[in-house]
Amino acid sequence: MADNEGNVAAVSLVDVEDEELREALAVLAGSDPDQCSYQQGYMKRQAVFACNTCRTEGMEPTGVCLACANHCHDGHDIFELYTKRNFCCDCGNKNFGTFECKLSPKKDSQNTKNVYNHNYFGRYCSCDRPYPDEDDQVGEEMIQCIICEDWYHLKHLGCAAVDSEELLEMVCESCMNKAPFLWTYAAYFATPPVTSKENEDVTTPNVEKETSSYPCRDGGHAEPSTSQGCIKNPTLPNGDRTESQKRTREEMERHSSACQSEAALCKLKNLKTKGLVRPRVGSVFWPYCWRSKLCTCTDCKRAYVEAGVQFLLDESDTVLAYENKGKSLLREDLLTSCFSSLDRVQQLEIIYQFNDMKDELNAFLRDLADQGKEVTPEAIHAFFEELQAKKRRRSSAGQYNCS
Template sequence: MAETLTDFIASQEDLVQEASLALPHQFSECTYSRGHIRQAVYLCKTCPEPRGLCAACSVACHTDHEQLELFPKRHFRCDCPTTTLAQPCALRPKLEEPNSANSYGQNFTGVFCRCGRPYDPHAERETMIQCLSCEEWFHESCCNLRERPTSREPTPEPLPQKAADENEEAAQDDARSEASSSGLPAPLITGTEYESFVCAGCVSSIPILKRYAGTPGALMIVRKDPSSAWKRLELPSLDEPVLAIDDCESSAAGTKRPRSLSPPDATEGGVSKKSRLSSPTAAAEEPSPSLCLAPPLNPVAQEVLTGKPNASVFGAGDIFLEEGFRDRWCRCASCLPQLQAHPFLLEEEETYEPPEDPDSGLSLEELGMRALERLPRDKAIEGIHAFNSMRDNLVQFLRPFAQEGKVVNEGDVKAFFETLKTSGDTDGEA
């Protein structure tokens, strides 16, 4: 198909805009000097050593290598300038000692989730969710949110929209949005109903999370026996007896916490999931030593987390924390220290991002002019002369097409630049 010069220029401008949106940052500084921070980490699969790269090194030092994005990891320092990687760091040439404080889980071997499957973005059909605590990634089916797909075939086309009944369309819109990206039914708990996910292993190892499991705002998935269907765990009835909480010495242990809003119903959808920064309230700094406001224990959730062979209910033990969970914690003298031992439970962590690129979004002409301004004066003059010469040659080349009304095709453009290249080689030899 013939393409006019205007169309070609417009397509190039679109590509520049897409690139500026995809990579709006500068990648000129390795984060090694910043120490152990929470940052996006990339695994270079070409290098034989399974180590992590910061965003800048993934672009500047390993551009031609196959990489896998591991997404944010806390307390991680870039491995690119260390002696553990044979590939030299282009941003920090000085070799540094290995980062012994970095944690290298199974993600650094290219596998994820409790099922240990490798991740292939072209074949993966399921949504994966990240644990707030260990930052491992899990398939929704491995969290019992949906049935596991029967194959790992490429993602199918989105489900066709129903145009016959607009009311039904509106009622099923949320469920369809959850399913359209994977061609699978909507999960038992949709992404809009929870803010953060914590895997069973982390729940069991963090006492404060274990005691909140299955209470309002901490949803769980369970089933009665291996042959039953998975379902959302029902919240305990308010008239059920409150179980004793051994690790809280308050005489009011297990007292239901009063709230300004009614507790969310476990069988209804929650509010939309969104990124938000939250800070500990004043109560976090001044705990009440005499009153525990933690909700009553959910006996079913505790049975699941205990993992007894003769348990009457089964589940992985994962919890799904609804939005605003950080504001609902009890901050008594017993609960607050447990939260402070895991700061991400009290305050959303800051994730480092490279500085903004001042050239992002500029047109090719503007980028060329900015590059020209950065050159020494003699080099800039040479560049201007070379550009003017190419412009004159291009005008001369295009004049016959304009006079005869012909369309310039891709072959014509390639021929023009081949002529320029041949002419340049000849001039060099002379």
Template sequence: MSSEPPATNDEEPTVTCSELLEQIEDEEEELDRERALYGNCDVDTCTYSQGYVRRQALFTCMTCSKNEQSIGMCAACAYHCHANHDVNELYTKRFFRCDCGNTKSGHQPCKLYLNKDPENTLNKYNDNFRGIYCTCKRPYPDKESTTSDDEMIQCIICEDWFHSQHLGVSLPMEENETNQMDMICQACVTEYPFLAFYDEIRGMITPPAENNATACLLSSSEKNDQFHTIFLRDGWRRRLCRCEQCSKLYDELKLTPIFDDADSIQEYEKQALAKSENLDGDKILADSLENLGYTQKLEVLRGINEFKKTLGDFLREKANGDGVLTAQDVTTFFAGLQEKRQERQRTMFMPPDNCKF
């Protein structure tokens, strides 16, 4: 007969060191995504003075959107002026000027930039500013959705977001998962029919390696009146026809800025990541400590160093043992830190904060 006690459902939950590392890596990946989206944001300065920003992360305030008025604001205003409001993220949108504090926001003043124009006449608003998306005109996330597949894809022209199952076509299956693809919705292809010729997935047109500026690439292409959602491979802007006739058409339709490589979300994220990676962590810490008293600074720095050393010793000890962490292990670790700090306070003389020496 086995002497081992029977297993119960009340056993201590455990996590291996490798599982802990995987969780940390997942958190770092999520942080990278946030940095790619918000790395260009200054959360203390309104972007209004920059005019109609080429691309920026935008937010809309449902609390201030009265009488079907759509309002969009920069990250700084969402943080400082609408902190306790019902605010929705809009990801990024192009050529938009912050509405916070103008007539669209009612009596809600902007705390960061006074005396704004009553209205930003060049701003464009779609259903997203009212909290609905896609052809189904539903919110995101949709709490009433009956399917778990809630993937959303943004059209690069109208910048609305669409459920993958509402695009009218199947998603392309790319062998190389790192290959970025852009989507143009059916409504935009219908509005700008020439875009249908660039549906590379269906091979409707294959521009030559060197684009001849005098010859139109579309002149010999077969006309197609069947307009549907299209997908474009990375680098598609460089393969667009740039003949005189097409270039003039892009200008007339106000599509020229969209057809510039600098407009791509990939370029925006690249710049945002570069900006966030250049942040000096030591400088941020130094700035945070600047207003503290001398003894408070010593305590903070001592605590940081002690935590790093204790955590390293703790993880090495566990890795050299059975490699398993339990919830009790984590509780014991932090309790030990607190006990050490209290013991130091009892045995060590600490001068008052206003002591000058």
């Protein structure tokens, strides 16, 4: 029993190491290892490194791309910063003094749009400690905030770490407070969900305020609605209205209707009226689909820009999207290198066999659908066993075909 347990533990350890290796390869594969990324400007996301060897006292923070880390700073003490968004390679600019980039020497003196933090000096988390930390005997796990992209120890998140099998994204408390409207979304969509509501004495006035007045496209507000429309128009002594007054009333009603429709379309305002709240303390964990819940109305988009988080609406911004791109490139490189090592006859044979398998698989799936059967792992396993058997029968039959 002890041996079996030991074997399971060993296998689990190998699996973990392989997964970490795959993630590391995916991060590196998404960036070019030989061409400096400077010519591509501020890239949406790339692997970034900081050179401790080139850093001098009082030097401004700098980062370099994968290619420069490989070629210009080979053998240096390098901090691996994982990935950064909207970053342009600094290698060889004025912050490096007389050091020149070997791959792209003609660069601006400074990349003014780059955003830096203490990671570029090899320090992380709210505790401002290095990683790996010689004083940390445990080697505690760290997690990255998707907004500021700093890395935090689990014990410094200000909340209990969420143990979940599904992929989660984390926003630190500081970033939540820089974009405070995220707290409203967190009450409904973050993990774990909040089930308590605000005190009715608090929520009712807010709801009344939001339903009695609507934002207009010109930035103003429509007058509170009455039983006779947005603004009550005076009437003639006999109770009739002039044509001008009728037009004014119609225009105001259309205006009021448009304003109400715009307010109704705002997901954030609708959530606020429901009264669900979350304590504004600690980091927040989100299920991976949470970004799709964010409102995209004009006012909310403006709020994202003001808070500097407009990238939350970009599906390709996520680290997962970047890693998937890297994994795809890895598969393409592997297939290309394997395929190119074969001669022309072998390449054609593989193509024919692949097309045959694709046709048979499609026919197999159609049969299951026609019979109303589910696609189970057992059915797929049986399909490939039969496919192998057919291949063996064709191979055996071919041995007796003499020309």
